[in-house]
Amino acid sequence: MIGRQECPCGTGQPYDACCGRLHRGEAVAATAEELMRSRYAAHVVGDGDHLFRTWHPRTRPDDTDPDPRVRWTGLEVLAASEDGDRAVVEFRAHHEGGVMHEVSRFERRAGRWVYVDGDVR
Numbered sequence: 284m285i286g287r288q289e290c291p292c293g294t295g296q297p298y299d300a301c302c303g304r305l306h307r308g309e310a311v312a313a314t315a316e317e318l319m320r321s322r323y324a325a326h327v328v329g330d331g332d333h334l335f336r337t338w339h340p341r342t343r344p345d346d347t348d349p350d351p352r353v354r355w356t357g358l359e360v361l362a363a364s365e366d367g368d369r370a371v372v373e374f375r376a377h378h379e380g381g382v383m384h385e386v387s388r389f390e391r392r393a394g395r396w397v398y399v400d401g402d403v404r
């Protein structure tokens with residue numbers, strides 16, 4: 284079990300105490316960056332339900348299950364800023380064979396941050 288291992292999102296915390304809480308629905312992300320980290324970690328652990336729940340209904344695809352063929356190897360958050368109920372997080376998500384560099388937009392709806400969309404750099 285991944286529970287006590289270091290969280291894949293890179294905070295250095297155990298998974299259970301970091302993104303695991305959000306994946307299990309025991310806590311909601313306090314910031315857009317925390318949500319973004321939990322979405323990256325959801326790709327690593329294969330939690331499509333978490334991706335579904337944290338995706339804006341307007342932009343959400345029908346199938347949010349992560350591609351199991353992609354092996355994620357690390358996350359770098361480059362910048363994060365919030366302005367009221369909107370936020371932007373820039374990150375690099377490393378995987379075997381490449382890196383995904385994205386500026387993601389988030390929105391707070393009914394007190395919960397959700398992913399809206401992003402621009403790949």
Ligand SMILES: [Zn+2]
Nearest residue numbers: 290292301302
């Ligand atoms: Zn985490």
